[in-house]
Amino acid sequence: MNLSLLRRCALVLLLAAGTLHAQDKTVVIGKVVARATVGKMPNGAAFVQLENRGGDDALLSASSPAANKVEIHTMSMEGDVMKMRALDQLELKAGQKLEMKPGNGPHLMLMGLKKPLAAGDKFPLTLNFRKAGKLEATVEVADMAMPQKGGGDSHEHHHHHD
Numbered sequence: 465m466n467l468s469l470l471r472r473c474a475l476v477l478l479l480a481a482g483t484l485h486a487q488d489k490t491v492v493i494g495k496v497v498a499r500a501t502v503g504k505m506p507n508g509a510a511f512v513q514l515e516n517r518g519g520d521d522a523l524l525s526a527s528s529p530a531a532n533k534v535e536i537h538t539m540s541m542e543g544d545v546m547k548m549r550a551l552d553q554l555e556l557k558a559g560q561k562l563e564m565k566p567g568n569g570p571h572l573m574l575m576g577l578k579k580p581l582a583a584g585d586k587f588p589l590t591l592n593f594r595k596a597g598k599l600e601a602t603v604e605v606a607d608m609a610m611p612q613k614g615g616g617d618s619h620e621h622h623h624h625h626d
């Protein structure tokens with residue numbers, strides 16, 4: 465085997481390794497939105513679109529510089545009462561597509577916002593999966609309806625301090 469062939473083989477191996485590595489990312493993150501906060505709400509909510517292209521996996525935790533802590537919550541109706549509780553993890557079965565939506569089901573709770581979330585803001589979010597590992601996403605803040613009535617439609621004027 466001459467040297468140039470050897471080199472070519474090494475290159476092919478490197479490319480193959482690169483492709484394999486890319487295929488490790490079995491969970492694909494789609495759109496991530498957070499609801500704009502009103503007034504001095506301490507917490508915010510974010511909604512993620514996930515697609516699992518690999519085997520059974522689970523979202524274990526999340527973090528963001530925008531909040532002190534990010535919790536995985538789920539919301540469900542119990543009779544007439546909307547109940548929210550924290551989950552240890554969010555199962556994501558093989559092939560499952562999960563679209564978090566306001567008002568029902570799982571969402572990410574941004575606990576202790578560093579500053580109010582205004583429509584148009586963007587901030588990073590890290591999602592930590594059991595198998596897929598840590599994946600980065602960008603959250604876009606948008607005006608979204610509140611699940612319950614009570615001033616959710618009123619807009620506050622924000623002064624900018626940049």
Ligand SMILES: [Cu+2]
Pocket residue numbers: 509537538548571572573
């Ligand atoms: Cu919540």
